[in-house]
Amino acid sequence: MHAMNISLMAAVAMAATSLPTLADYVVKEVGSFHVGGRTAALSGMPTRDVVFSPGAPAIKVDPNGEFAVEQMYVQCVKLAQPKAKVPILFWHGGGLTGVTWETKPDGRPGWQHFFLEAGYDVYVSDAVERGRASWARYPEIFKSEPMFRTRKEAWELFRIGPSYEIGGARVAFEGQQFPIEAFDQFAKQGVPRWVTNDAATQTAYDALVDKVCPCILVVHSQGGNFGFNAALTAPDKIKALVAIEPSGAPDPTKVDIGKLKGVPHLIVWGDLRDKVAVWQRLPIAPIKFGEAIVAAGGKADVFDLPVMGIKGNTHMLMMDRNSDEVARLIHDWILKQGLVN
C-alpha cells in the first residue's frame, strides 16, 4: 500500500510538470483548407515569351487552361477541450486578410490567441481574392482592376490621425489607441482588393458557414455585410454575430429580417468617428439594420465604446493598445448568450 502511494504521488508529480501553464493551451489540431470556388477556363489567348532566369533564353508560356478561382482559405486551431459550445469564426475587412486577428503589429498576441486561451476553437479565414485564398487573372476572370491601399489612406480611413504626408509628418489624433510605432508593420498586412468580387465572396462565406457551423461569427468592417447576409441565409447556424465597425449592411426592408430573431447580434463601435467624414456615413446602414432586428423581436446590442467610457479606439480596434479590454467585453457578452460551458 505504501508503494502504491509513492507511485501515485509520482504520477501526480509527473502529470503536474507536463500540464500546461495557465497561458498555454492543449491543441488537438492546427489545420487549414480551402472552401468554395469554381473552375474557370481560358482559351484563345496568345502565348507569351518569358525569361525565367536573367540571361536564360525565353520560354513560351501558354496562359490558356483551367484555373481554380473564387475559393477562400480557412485556418483552424482546435483545442483538445474547448469550453465554448461552438467554434468562433473571424472574418476580416477590405484590403486585409486573416492576419488582422493574429499577432498584433506591435508584437502582442492577437484576438486569435485571446479566444484560444478563453477556450474557443478558432477559425481565421482569408476571403476570396486575398492572401492564401489567391486571386485570378483580370479582366478575363476577375472583372475589374485591383486597388492598392496607400499608407495615407489606411492612416486616415482607419482614424489613426487626420493627416499623413508622404515621406513626412504623420499626425495622430490625440488620445487615439493604435500603436503608431507599429504602423509600418501593420501596412505590410495590406493586400490588393477588387470591387467586383462581392457575390463570389458571399458565396464562399456561405459555403464556409455550411461546412463548419453552428458557430459564433466575429466580423470586421467590410466583413460586416458578408456576416449579416450569411446569417440571413443560415440563421439556424449562426449562434451569435459580433460585428466590429461594420462598414455596411443589407437594407432591412429588402430582406426577411424576421429570420434573425433567434440570432443575437452585437455591434461594436470605436471612438473618433466624428473626426473623419466617411465615418458619419458608414455606420448608418448597420445601425438601421440593428434597429430593424430589434423591431422584429430580435436582439441587437450596441457597444458604443466611447459612450461606455472606453476612449480612443480606431477602426482597427483589435490591434489598439486597449484591444484586449474590448475582447474581454465581447467574450463576456458571448458568455451571456449561453454559448460557453
Added chain:
Amino acid sequence: MHAMNISLMAAVAMAATSLPTLADYVVKEVGSFHVGGRTAALSGMPTRDVVFSPGAPAIKVDPNGEFAVEQMYVQCVKLAQPKAKVPILFWHGGGLTGVTWETKPDGRPGWQHFFLEAGYDVYVSDAVERGRASWARYPEIFKSEPMFRTRKEAWELFRIGPSYEIGGARVAFEGQQFPIEAFDQFAKQGVPRWVTNDAATQTAYDALVDKVCPCILVVHSQGGNFGFNAALTAPDKIKALVAIEPSGAPDPTKVDIGKLKGVPHLIVWGDLRDKVAVWQRLPIAPIKFGEAIVAAGGKADVFDLPVMGIKGNTHMLMMDRNSDEVARLIHDWILKQGLVN
C-alpha cells in the same frame, strides 16, 4: 491516510483527463509576423473613377502614395516544451504558399502537424508576392506580369501524370502516390508568380533567418535555391538544411562552398523523374551543389526514394499518400544530426 489516498487518486484521475492525448500538443503560442520589405512610392499616376457598389456613383481613386512591398509573411506555432533544440522552418515552392505544409488536400494532417507532434517549434512562411505576404502593382513596382499556373501544368510538371485534357481525361502515372481525388482541392492552393522577384525574395528570406534562427530549414522546389543561398549567407545559423526536390542551386564554383562545411544537408528526390522531360534537367544543379559540399569536406546526404524502395512519389511528396513515411525519414535524419533532445 485512506482519505489521502482517495484525494491522490482523484488528483491522478483529474490530471489524466486534462492531459493531452498522444496526438495533442501543448502550445505556448500561435503567432505571425511580416519580415523584410521596403517602402515604395508612386507619383504622377492618373486618378481613376471606381464604382464601389453596383449602381452607386463613381468615386475618384488616387493610386499615388506609399506602399509596403516585398515583405514576407511568417506564422509560427511554438510548443510549451519543444524537444527539438532549434525551430524548423518550412519554405514552399514556386506558385504556392505555406499552405503546402498545412493540412493535405485530401484532409490528412500535413507536415506542419507532423513536426509539431514530433516536438518541433514550426515556422511556415509565404514568400514575397504570395499569399499573406501580399503583392505590388506591376509593372510600376513588380517589374513583370504575373503568371497563373494551369491545372494541366500542375498535373504534368508535378509528375502526377502524363496528360491532362481540359474538361476531359486526366491520366495518372501507374503507381503514383498523389491523392488524385483531391487534385482540384490542391489546385486551390496555387497563387500567381512573378519571375522578377527573386532578389527581393532572397533578401526577405535572409531577414527571416536573421530574425528567428538558429534553425533547421526544410525547403521545397523553388525554395531550394533560396535555402542554399540563405545557408551560404548565414551558415552559423542553419543547423541543418533539408531540400525536397530543389529545382535549382547556386553554381558551386561561384560561391564559397567551404562555408557550408558545418551545415549538414539532405536532398530528397521522389520517383517518376524519368517520365517528365524537365525532371531530367532540374536536378542537375542541386546534385552538383551537393557533390561540391561533400568535396569541400561537408555533408550532403541524398535520399533517392525509389532507390530506397519508396516508390511513386510525385514532386508534391509532402501531400502524397505515403508522405508521413517520408516525413519520418527526414525526422530520423534530423535526430542523427543531434538536433532533438
